[in-house]
Amino acid sequence: MRTRAKVVVIGGGVVGVSALYHLAKKGWGDDVVLLEKSELTSGSTWHAAGLLPLFNMSYSVGQVHKYSLNLYKTLEEETGQPVGFAQVGNLRLAMNSDRMDEYYQYAATAKTIGVDVQFVTPGEILKLWPMCNIEGLVGGIYHSDDGYIQPADLTQALATGARARGAKIHRHTRVLNIEQATSGAWLVQTDKGDITCDHVISATGNYARKTGEMIGLDIPVIPVEHQYLVTEPHPQLQQRRGDGLPEMAVLRESDGSWYLREENGGFILGPYEEGAPCCYVDGPDPRAEYELFQEDIDRLAPHIEAAMSRVPAFGEVGIKRIYNGAIAYTPDGNPIIGPAWDVDNFWLNEGHSFGITAAGGAGWQLAEWIVDGEPTIDMLGVEPRRFGDYATKDYLIAKNEETYANVFVIHYPDEERPAGRPLRIAPCYERMKEKGAVFGQRFGWERPNWFATDGMEQVDDWSFRRSKWFEAIRREVANTTENVGLLDMTAFAKCRISGPGAESFLDYMIANRVPQKLGGISLCHALNKNGGVHSEFTIRRDANESFYLVSAGALQRLDHDYLKKHLPGDDSVRFTQLTDAIGVLVLAGPKSRQLLQRVSDTDLSNEAFPWLTAQAIAVGSVPVNAMRVNYVGELGWEIHHAMQHQNEIFDALFEAGEDLGLLPFGIRAMDSMRLEKSYRMVGTELSIEYSAYESAMDRFVKPDKGDFLGRDALMAGKNAGNRHMLVTLVVSDIDDADALGNNALLKDGEIIGRATGGGFGFRVDQSLALGMVQPDLAEPGTELEIEILGKNYPATVVPDSPFDAKNERLRDVNGANG
């Protein structure tokens, strides 16, 4: 066995072998090694049903799946190894209008990434699937490119392709331990000897947590039991074959939570059942291979019945075999593909529940990331660092079982599922609840999404369209605009960067200038090497050598890991985690100064406390850091305080603010207001797929300040000409829905861009969207169209910040308020 390699891949399932194949394809073939403790495919891969569903609501996963299908079509020709790709198509049924809305929203994402999907009527469904009972159907969608593959053959073909490029595969070689030397090199110890390497990829399927334990990583993956059954042949299916008719598409009845396809003249039925338990909670037995569990027919029964009523012929054949195997899961059902946190050059390709479908794309992006230093598509949806320490074993069990049972439920954009909640709560949680808060969860934190007032039921109302909470938000926005509102943003990620090297470190990490004055605040972006936007920080200068950084709560591990991995190795810069120690209450609205002044002795006038500055003040007797910034475009302060004092501040404000009309507002109102200000958000308008200039962040980029991370690529891209440009759009003639993001933007019927986000702006009384378009169509006044839930609406490019473009309210120009 080799003793030295650039990359060691652990795990010979389809996911690990695809990573090896793609590294070899990028030219590293002579230097990459895969270790498999048993035979290739002896984990989950051998018993997978092999379906390749393109359908996925995530922008990242959609692109990963699309790549896979395109690759799989070519593998047989490339390697000479048949992969059994049956491109039979995929038909998804809808039994109600909400399901159709889900399909329309999915189709929008599909269109913008170039996946072909057609809408079909019940009559067309019958033509495609003559054995289907179309009663109760309202329509469906059809992917003609979709189908299924033989997972073991696919893996062997990828292995052949990798070996042909020099890669080595060592079977029957178990990884026992992994260590990183101070030099950064990894030592992978196996039962056949040791290998030193620069990078390790963990692709160990159901063993993910065991592999993580070897280096002290708590990987948020726990598998769930998943079953499918194979029937005896059915004469009608055999007859169809005999008549030379093509195989029918894979059929999915989402509302019955099952899929059905032909298999050797019979059927395969795969359900996603309620009550399927997590398995291998502490990892499988090290010797486990080709392992299946006892089938649970009771769990299958409701789905068998649903399938029998939809396809009566299915009820006419006996069950030949039931497979019950472990399927890896994460709390949101998407895999984790990318760098591990806290360690360098350890890569995760784990948590795949559709691993046959995702393996190709996952290997492709991982190879780009490792060899070239960055992925080429926005991988936020599959980023390993999108979870945090809160994802404990108990949380994973609750969430993964819930996610599995919900694979086929309607994925509403505002869906907030209950399992594993509440988990992380701000001290004011109960107070907010009493005031009517309806909560959502991000990064484990409970955050008020909106407030049920005026006798409304304190229950969320999920929809693709404007729903019950629309009017509640209108009231929250109105009160924040006329009086004063309070928003709990404790979930913000917070940290301190300090030490003699702090300023020069931050100066290199961000494209903007580091705030110079004490108490100065700047909005700053950390770019990646390609000039795309990786992270957004609000940075406040606390002291000469100390900076306080605030970023999106959901991206805490990602943002902080990015900073930590770039710290100089000489102890001149310290990173201090502050998220759990500091709470944040945001006070916003024209009466916010008047209110804050009632509980503080500090002069809060424009002259004494200007916009974009911070000061240490006291609220009552509690010392806080007040920052005159917000994300909603009103006069206001973010009050950053020691977590234990939150309720003192909360009570003091509500006591003093009653006659001023103080009311809480939630995240959804904030989102509506930020759209009116054209404020960008990481993960939608800001992404590694777009340069900081394409996201129109010019005023936060200072190319003349000297070198910074991503500067060269950013400037090269600018000189070559932007490929996209971020615009704000006003959508007309729509009264029951708004853009949700990933909507196609069209000019003369041609797709020329995609909306990144959208919603209703109550202060401007207009439906708004932000989106990326071709630069020549970015001029204000340009008339475009936007597709929203299957219909096209006029969309006009308008100047940024349709509400208060001059920031007069934020700056309180006349000093009129207070």
Ligand SMILES: Cc1cc2nc3c(=O)[nH]c(=O)nc-3n(C[C@H](O)[C@H](O)[C@H](O)COP(=O)(O)OP(=O)(O)OC[C@H]3O[C@@H](n4cnc5c(N)ncnc54)[C@H](O)[C@@H]3O)c2cc1C
């Ligand atoms: C019943 C069922 C049906 C499914 N149907 C589909 C489907 O239709 N479509 C689809 O896309 N997906 C399907 N899946 C999911 C799919 O099987 C998995 O997502 C996929 O196989 C994951 O591949 P992998 O390479 O990540 O894991 P695995 O195939 O489990 O491979 C991991 C490998 O790592 C090895 N390993 C672990 N630890 C070590 C170590 N210490 N040293 C060396 N080697 C190690 C293991 O031996 C194993 O071979 C199904 C799953 C189940 C259970």
